[in-house]
Amino acid sequence: MLSPAALDDLRSYRWPGNVRELQNCIERAVIMSEGRRLTAPDMELADAGAPASGSSLKDAREALERGMVTEALRKHNGNITSAATELDCGRSTIREALTQLSTLGVVASRRGSGAHVLDWRKDGMPALLPYYLPQAAIEGQGLTLVRELLEMRRLLAQEAVRLAVRYGDAASFAGLRGMFERSLGVNDPVAHVAIELEIFRGLVVSSKLWPAVWFANAFWVPLRDLHSHFAPLAGGPPPDYASSMKRLLDLVEARKEREALRHVAAYLARVDQLLLGRLTGEPEPAAKPTKTTKAKPKRPSAERART
Numbered sequence: 001m002l003s004p005a006a007l008d009d010l011r012s013y014r015w016p017g018n019v020r021e022l023q024n025c026i027e028r029a030v031i032m033s034e035g036r037r038l039t040a041p042d043m044e045l046a047d048a049g050a051p052a053s054g055s056s057l058k059d060a061r062e063a064l065e066r067g068m069v070t071e072a073l074r075k076h077n078g079n080i081t082s083a084a085t086e087l088d089c090g091r092s093t094i095r096e097a098l099t100q101l102s103t104l105g106v107v108a109s110r111r112g113s114g115a116h117v118l119d120w121r122k123d124g125m126p127a128l129l130p131y132y133l134p135q136a137a138i139e140g141q142g143l144t145l146v147r148e149l150l151e152m153r154r155l156l157a158q159e160a161v162r163l164a165v166r167y168g169d170a171a172s173f174a175g176l177r178g179m180f181e182r183s184l185g186v187n188d189p190v191a192h193v194a195i196e197l198e199i200f201r202g203l204v205v206s207s208k209l210w211p212a213v214w215f216a217n218a219f220w221v222p223l224r225d226l227h228s229h230f231a232p233l234a235g236g237p238p239p240d241y242a243s244s245m246k247r248l249l250d251l252v253e254a255r256k257e258r259e260a261l262r263h264v265a266a267y268l269a270r271v272d273q274l275l276l277g278r279l280t281g282e283p284e285p286a287a288k289p290t291k292t293t294k295a296k297p298k299r300p301s302a303e304r305a306r307t
Contacts, residue, residue, distance in 0.1 A: 065093070065097055066097050066100055066101055068087060069083065069087070069093075069094055069097040069098070069101070070097075070101060070106060070107065070117060072086050072087055072094075073094075073107060073115055073116070073117055074117045077116070078107075078110060078114040078115045078116040078117065079114055080094050080095070080098075080114055080115060098115055103125060103127050104120075104124065104125055104127050104128045104131075105118060105120060105123045105124040105125035105127075105128055106118060106120055106123075106124070106128070108123070126218060126219055126221075126222040127221060127222050128222075129149075129222045129225070129226055130222065130225040130226060130229065133145070133226075133229065143276075143279065143280065146230075146276070146279065147276065149226065150268075150272045150275070150276075153223065153268070154264075154265060154268045154269070154272070156200075156216075156219065156223075157200050157264055157268060158261050158264055158265060159204075160200045160201070160203040160204045160216070161203060161248070161252060161257075161260050161261055161264050162257060162260075162261060163203065163204055163206075163207035163209060163212055164203035164204070164206045164207060164252050165251075165252050165255055165256070165257045165260055166207070166255075166257065167206070167207035167208060167209060168203070168206035168207055168252065169206065169208075170253075172202070172205065172206030173206065173249070173252065173253050175202065175206075176199060176202050176203065176206065176249060177249060179195065179198060179199050179202060180199060180245055180246065180249060182195065183195040183196060183199070183237075183241075183245075184242055186237075187236050187237070188236075189231035189232050189234060189235060189236050190228045190231045190232070192231070192236060192237050193224075193227040193228065193231045193234075194224055194227075194228070196237075196241075196245075197220070197223060197224055197227060199245070201216055201217075201220055203252070204216040230275060233275065233278050233279065234271075234274065234275050234278070235278075238267075238270065238271050238274065240267070240270070244263070244267040245267075247263060248260060248263055248264055248267070251263055
């Protein structure tokens with residue numbers, strides 16, 4: 001599975017992110033690698049992004065198991081029995097790993113007994129996104145991908161607002177107000193972005209159009225992981241978060257659809273501009289000075305009377 005050079009890299013790397021970084025490294029390498037062996041370049045240790053903390057040894061072990069199962073299935077053309085024999089485990093272990101891998105769009109069951117490894121480029125699912133970002137950066141598409149993902153996020157947010165304006169009810173809006181009030185006391189970047197995403201998901205839930213809610217749920221975890229990745233770079237809530245979100249909820253409750261859509265688009269455009277500026281190292285845009293108009297001097301009353 002692992003080439004000697006890849007194994008040496010794993011052993012010598014200092015792993016500042018501990019188990020979580022090891023888990024991400026292995027899963028990303030297995031998913032993106034097209035060979036039957038993971039090589040040192042596949043590990044991309046020198047280019048690994050900032051790791052998250054708080055994982056467990058169980059998570060890392062499961063990540064390694066999924067990687068080994070994927071490689072065994074690729075080697076044996078999807079034959080579960082052969083893969084289980086090579087890995088010296090039961091078929092149930094293989095099937096459990098297949099269930100998790102199928103959520104990424106990496107493998108799919110086939111008729112009878114077996115599975116086949118999919119082309120992750122064409123068949124991948126949104127849950128694959130956090131693993132693909134480092135690969136895109138290496139291929140020189142990182143910034144383009146981030147821009148387009150932010151645009152897609154903006155479109156999804158607008159759709160959430162549209163559904164809430166048209167179909168949301170007072171009880172749901174009250175719950176959203178409560179979430180918003182709680183978010184004002186959260187300054188941790190990752191925790192805050194999770195609450196903000198939950199508010200937008202709550203807008204969809206308020207519509208009670210359950211297929212739309214299911215669609216939002218499919219994107220919820222990948223979006224949370226993506227936002228958590230960039231949240232530390234953003235440095236916490238946007239400066240105008242409180243006023244902008246309050247205004248958005250006001251417009252939603254007032255059923256002002258066009259105004260609400262324009263407002264959320266403008267707000268997210270400002271947030272995205274700030275984030276992209278920090279990613280590229282460009283200076284942040286200066287606040288536009290407020291225009292002031294000089295009052296015309298009043299003419300004496302006698303002069304006004306003559307005219």
